[in-house]
Amino acid sequence: MTTMQPTDVSTVEDPIFEVRNTSVSFDMARGESNVLDSVSMDVRRGEVLGVVGESGSGKSMFASALLDAVVDPGMVTGDITFHPESGEPVEILGLPEDEIKRIRWEQIAMVFQGAMSSFNPTMTVGAHFEETLSVHDRPVEAGMDRARDLLSELYLEPAQVLGSYPHELSGGMKQRALIALALVLDPEVLVMDEPTAALDLLMQRNIIELIKQIAAERDLTIVFITHDLPLVANLADRLAVLYAFEFVEVGPAYEVLTGAKHPYTRALLNSTPNLDTPREEMQPIAGAAPDPVSVPDGCSYHPRCPLADERCVEEDPPLDADDPADDHAAACHYVERVREEIPLTLQEVRRHE
Amino acid sequence: MSSEGGSDDHVVSLRDVEVHFESDSGLFGFGGDADVVKAVDGVSLDVPENDIVALVGESGCGKTTLGKTAIGVQRPTGGSVHYEGQDVWKAKDREGDVSIPHEEIRQSLQIIHQDPGASLNPNKTVQHTLSAPLRIRKPGMDTFERRDRIHEMLSRVGMEPPDDYAKRFPHQLSGGEKQRVALIRALLMNPDLILADEAVSALDVSLRIDMMDLMLELQDEFGTSFLFISHNLSNASYIAGKADGRIGIMYLGELVEIGPIDEVLGNPQHPYTRALMWATPNLDPDIEDPPDSPLRRIDVPDPRNPPSGCRFHTRCPEAREVCTTESPDLYADGASDAEAACFRVLDDHEYWDSPELDEEGDDRTDLVDESDHGGLADGAAE
Numbered sequence: 136m137t138t139m140q141p142t143d144v145s146t147v148e149d150p151i152f153e154v155r156n157t158s159v160s161f162d163m164a165r166g167e168s169n170v171l172d173s174v175s176m177d178v179r180r181g182e183v184l185g186v187v188g189e190s191g192s193g194k195s196m197f198a199s200a201l202l203d204a205v206v207d208p209g210m211v212t213g214d215i216t217f218h219p220e221s222g223e224p225v226e227i228l229g230l231p232e233d234e235i236k237r238i239r240w241e242q243i244a245m246v247f248q249g250a251m252s253s254f255n256p257t258m259t260v261g262a263h264f265e266e267t268l269s270v271h272d273r274p275v276e277a278g279m280d281r282a283r284d285l286l287s288e289l290y291l292e293p294a295q296v297l298g299s300y301p302h303e304l305s306g307g308m309k310q311r312a313l314i315a316l317a318l319v320l321d322p323e324v325l326v327m328d329e330p331t332a333a334l335d336l337l338m339q340r341n342i343i344e345l346i347k348q349i350a351a352e353r354d355l356t357i358v359f360i361t362h363d364l365p366l367v368a369n370l371a372d373r374l375a376v377l378y379a380f381e382f383v384e385v386g387p388a389y390e391v392l393t394g395a396k397h398p399y400t401r402a403l404l405n406s407t408p409n410l411d412t413p414r415e416e417m418q419p420i421a422g423a424a425p426d427p428v429s430v431p432d433g434c435s436y437h438p439r440c441p442l443a444d445e446r447c448v449e450e451d452p453p454l455d456a457d458d459p460a461d462d463h464a465a466a467c468h469y470v471e472r473v474r475e476e477i478p479l480t481l482q483e484v485r486r487h488e
Numbered sequence: 489m490s491s492e493g494g495s496d497d498h499v500v501s502l503r504d505v506e507v508h509f510e511s512d513s514g515l516f517g518f519g520g521d522a523d524v525v526k527a528v529d530g531v532s533l534d535v536p537e538n539d540i541v542a543l544v545g546e547s548g549c550g551k552t553t554l555g556k557t558a559i560g561v562q563r564p565t566g567g568s569v570h571y572e573g574q575d576v577w578k579a580k581d582r583e584g585d586v587s588i589p590h591e592e593i594r595q596s597l598q599i600i601h602q603d604p605g606a607s608l609n610p611n612k613t614v615q616h617t618l619s620a621p622l623r624i625r626k627p628g629m630d631t632f633e634r635r636d637r638i639h640e641m642l643s644r645v646g647m648e649p650p651d652d653y654a655k656r657f658p659h660q661l662s663g664g665e666k667q668r669v670a671l672i673r674a675l676l677m678n679p680d681l682i683l684a685d686e687a688v689s690a691l692d693v694s695l696r697i698d699m700m701d702l703m704l705e706l707q708d709e710f711g712t713s714f715l716f717i718s719h720n721l722s723n724a725s726y727i728a729g730k731a732d733g734r735i736g737i738m739y740l741g742e743l744v745e746i747g748p749i750d751e752v753l754g755n756p757q758h759p760y761t762r763a764l765m766w767a768t769p770n771l772d773p774d775i776e777d778p779p780d781s782p783l784r785r786i787d788v789p790d791p792r793n794p795p796s797g798c799r800f801h802t803r804c805p806e807a808r809e810v811c812t813t814e815s816p817d818l819y820a821d822g823a824s825d826a827e828a829a830c831f832r833v834l835d836d837h838e839y840w841d842s843p844e845l846d847e848e849g850d851d852r853t854d855l856v857d858e859s860d861h862g863g864l865a866d867g868a869a870e
Contacts, residue, residue, distance in 0.1 A: 189692040190663070290786045306547075307787065335546040335719055340767035341786050344779050362692055365722070365769035392773045406694040408722035409771045410753065414729050419698035423662060481772055 147462070150218060151324060151356050152178035152201065157213030157228075159196040159205050161427075168427035171196040172380040173213070175454075178324075180218075183350055183357040185371030185388065187364050187403075191424060193380035194360045198328040201358065202243055203227050203235050217243070220323055241271055244317035246310075248329035253313055254301035260312050261297030264319055271320055278319060285315040289345055307338035314342070318349070325350075328360045343370050364407055368392055373462075376400050379425050379435035382454055386463030393482060394474070396465035398440045401477045409481070416480040434466070442469045442476060498534045499571065499680045499713050500558050500597070505531050506566030507553050511792055523792040527553040528564070529741040535681060535713050540704075540733035542716045542724035542749070544764065548791055549738040555683045555717050559597035571596065572680075595624070598674035602686035604666035608658040614642070614669055615654040621676035641672045645702055664695045668702070675706060681713045688723055700727040707731060721768045725753055737761050740791055740799040743818065747826025757821065757828035759804050798829070801845075806832060810842035 159171040171193040178184050188194035199205045201215065215227040219242055227235070239245070247253065254263060261279075268278035283293035289311040296304065296312055304312065310330065317325055327346075331339040347370055350357050361367055367374065368388065375385040376397065384397040395401045402420045405412075422439040425431055433451050437443035446468055454466040467473065507528040528550045535541050535558065543551045556562035557569060560576040569576045571593045575583075579590040601607045608617055618638045622629055629637070635654070642650035645668040658666055667687060674682050684703065688696040703714060704727065714731075718724045728735050728749040735753070736746040737760060745758040756762045763782045785803040789795055795802045801811040810831065818827040819834055831839035 189694060305787065336721065336764060336767040337546060337781075337783065338786070340769070341781055341783075344781065347779070363769070364693060365771045368769060368771055368773060389773045392771060403694055404771060406697050407771060408693070408696055408700075408720075408726045410722055410725055410765070410768055411770060411772055411775070414726055417697050417726070419701065420694045423664075485772070485774065 147177045147179040149180045150177040151180040152176075152218075152358075153214075153216040154178075154201070155214040155216075157200055157211065157215060159193070159200055160210050160212075161208060163428065166428045169380055169430070170209070170427050171200060172430070174380075174382050176375060176382055176385065178356060178358060179373070180220075180323075181354050181356055182372040183347075183359060183370055185367030185374045186358060186360040186377060187362070187367060187374060188360075188377030189362050189424060191427070192377040194362070194377050195328055196380075197377070198245070198247075198326050198358065198360050201227070201324075201326055202239050202245060203230065204239070204245075217324075237271070240267065240317075240322065241320050242322050243324045243326060244320065244322040245326045245328070246313055246317050246330045247327075248332050254309065256301055258300075259297065260299055260301065260304070263316055264297065267316060267319060273320065281321075282315060282319050285318055286312065288349065289315055290341075291315075307334050307342075310334060310338075311342065311345075314346070318353075318355075321353075322355070324356045324358065326358045326360070329362070330359075331366070332361070332363070339366065346370065364403060365409060376403070379430055380427060381435065381466070383436065383467070384465040385454065386465075390463045393479070394463075395479065396463065396470045396473055397436075397467050398442055398469075398473055398477055399436050400465070401473060401479055402439075405477075405480050411484075412481050413484060416484070418480075434468070442467075442472055497537050499537055500535045500576075501570045502531060502533045502554075502558060502567065503570075504567035505533075505554070505557055505564045505569065507550070507557055507562060508565045525791050526550075526741045526794065527791070528557060530567070531738075531741075531743045532567075533558070533736065533743065533746070535715055537680070538707065538711045538713055540707065540714045540716060540728050540731035542718065542728040542733065542735045543738060544718055544721055544724045544735060545738035546719060546788055548740075548788060550741040551717050551738045552685055554738065555685055555715055556599075558715055559599055559681065559683045560593055561599070595677050596680045597683070598677050598679040598681070599683040599685060600667070600670045600674050600687045602690055604663065604670040604690075605658060607670055608666060610658050612657070613654065614638075614656055614658075614661075617669065618654075618673055618676060621673055625676065625678055637676075638672075641676065645672060663691055664699060667691065667699060671702070671706070675710060675712065678710075679712055681715060683715045683717070685717045686719070687716070689718060689720060696723055697726065700730075703727065704730050721753075721764050725749060737764065740789070740794050742799060742829065744800065744830070745826065745828040746818065747824065751824045751826045755824065755826075757826060757833050758800075758830045759806050759832075760800050761828070763803075798831075806830075807845050808839055808842040809845065810837075810839050812845070 154176045156173045156175060158169055158173050160167055160169045186194055186197060200211050205211045211228055217225045217227050264279060264282045265275055268275045286293040286296055291308060291311055301309060331342050359367055371388045374388045374391040375382050378399045384400045395404055405418050406420050420439060425435060431438055433449050434447045437447040452466045452468045454464050456464040505528055509525045509527055511523040511525050531554055545551045553562060557564050563577060572588060574588040576593055578584050579586045579588060579593055615638060619634050622634050638654060639650035642653050647653040647665060647668060688699045691699055706712060707714060716724060716727050724735055733749060734747060735749045736743050739760050745752060745761045756765060766782050782805050783803045784805060789802055797813045798811040798816055801807040816829045816831050818829050820827045821833050831837040
């Protein structure tokens with residue numbers, strides 16, 4: 136298990152979320168499967184945290200756990216503390232249903248992949264805004280003014296969008312309308328799980344820029360979850376990398392991109408198609424990610440890792456930094472060897488320029 | 489050499505291809521003209537033997553329709569499609585002197601889809617799925633020979649041990665493995681061209697290079713050409729670049745730029761190509777690219793009612809008056825092998841004397857007047 140030591144001391148200043156030893160498990164015929172394996176992570180107030188993981192790494196489970204929205208029969212255990220701007224800290228897991236429902240949308244909003252299924256096809260987009268406002272006891276008229284502001288900030292024609300049925304809008308318009316809907320109650324945190332995956336490149340890039348501006352303007356905290364590392368590379372303040380249901384690396388985005396400390400992160404950077412990386416130098420990652428019912432012992436990346444030895448098979452490395460003051464940590468026994476032995480292609484190219 | 493069909497060293501040649509769909513306009517349909525969607529509008533494209541051509545564009549630009557037209561599964565409403573000099577649809581209709589039967593053409597032009605799961609029969613083993621093309625292509629093979637050939641191919645694409653994989657059903661395969669099976673199935677038809685339609689888009693980022701490398705190896709080994717369709721410029725650049733191939737950029741049914749990949753990406757001539765490059769995320773945090781959108785409009789216009797003149801003019805940052813009325817052809821600047829459908833390629837075009845468009849309808853400036861609710865428009869207004 137890779138964990139940060141569960142202490143009362145947070146690893147970041149002014150955390151809005153403190154996630155401690157949180158697991159999500161499913162009982163399956165083939166055995167119990169941990170799709171999130173005792174992870175600990177802090178989210179700083181006002182930051183954009185990019186959570187990167189490939190399919191089946193546990194990233195969507197992490198998103199759902201933050202809202203205690205893991206679907207049955209999944210079981211969430213651990214501690215997730217939410218620190219609202221004002222008021223007492225809230226323990227998210229185990230809150231009564233009506234309280235968690237109130238916190239979702241009002242304080243922690245979410246935008247998930249596939250806006251298509253998030254809207255009711257028989258209601259206009261405007262009716263979704265009105266319903267959300269009235270269910271949460273907000274003045275509808277003032278709320279709709281805000282909705283119109285949000286929509287035009289997102290380059291939409293408010294009157295046209297509010298009067299339309301979901302099927303009358305393009306995918307990109309629907310996705311932007313959903314972001315506006317998530318923001319209409321002025322939440323403190325926005326959790327986004329692949330919010331742009333179904334969209335075209337240009338729309339994706341435009342939405343990323345809009346999210347950046349909105350986050351800065353409203354002191355919004357964003358947890359942006361994606362499999363697409365380049366997409367969050369210039370959006371996130373910090374990056375957290377998931378591999379096999381655990382965080383293997385976390386740090387400031389610039390440092391992770393230019394000096395990743397975990398062999399998996401480095402391999403991921405070297406295998407990601409990118410216009411500026413020389414094509415001959417790109418390398419796929421050998422092997423496959425593990426099945427949740429048979430995660431390898433020790434470091435779960437050891438079967439694919441070029442640095443792995445006996446110690447990696449026996450001992451699971453903790454996610455911590457060499458220096459406690461360092462905010463860039465990796466779960467690897469051999470962090471000091473990584474730089475020499477797994478060069479980062481893009482950085483090598485820059486060095487020789 | 490055929491007069492219209494391009495030279496014989498092209499697997500397929502498309503000339504002025506049009507694919508127009510009549511769209512059901514429902515209530516408003518009666519009395520008026522039915523809406524016509526020009527999914528592909530006047531595109532010419534050659535796919536040489538043993539080469540890779542990548543087609544890139546946003547959804548709805550017509551790249552998939554063009555690809556299907558190139559492999560003879562979509563009948564064009566105008567223009568012609570030739571395979572090795574034979575008109576594909578004349579062969580189908582048994583019209584004139586048919587040198588290559590339609591059946592053979594269809595077998596020579598194969599496709600792999602974005603979602604390999606959906607294209608494999610869930611009730612059939614890998615062995616069963618892969619036997620079908622061999623029965624067609626090699627009717628003389630017996631069961632044992634077929635099994636050996638299938639095992640050989642599974643090993644070839646790294647699915648070891650092959651006898652284990654041959655017995656599996658699709659649900660027992662990962663996404664990457666399913667896509668490999670789909671690729672083998674296409675290859676066993678011994679095709680000259682494979683249309684790979686978003687074939688790596690559904691795979692995890694770290695698996696894409698592996699799959700594209702495999703296609704490149706097979707292209708080299710079997711001499712198969714690939715028409716690689718993607719909305720992702722990084723993927724297209726990787727596969728076409730490694731094969732020294734070409735890239736075509738499509739916008740609202742038209743080819744707006746085409747040429748050798750490094751020339752197009754190294755020196756893009758069309759403002760739309762530049763916008764796609766701007767939108768392509770970069771892994772290098774030291775490259776500061778401008779956050780402001782180079783587009784005047786974020787949303788793609790309705791393809792049923794495309795803009796007049798150059799179809800890109802409503803979003804183009806360089807558009808001038810002349811672009812709203814005149815439609816550019818593909819022009820070469822003489823310095824490179826690339827061509828772009830933009831007046832700016834021509835030094836002496838009246839474009840340069842044409843007045844600039846006013847800023848009305850520019851998403852980047854729309855918000856200036858109402859910026860009292862925040863600084864959102866500040867950066868974009870400059």
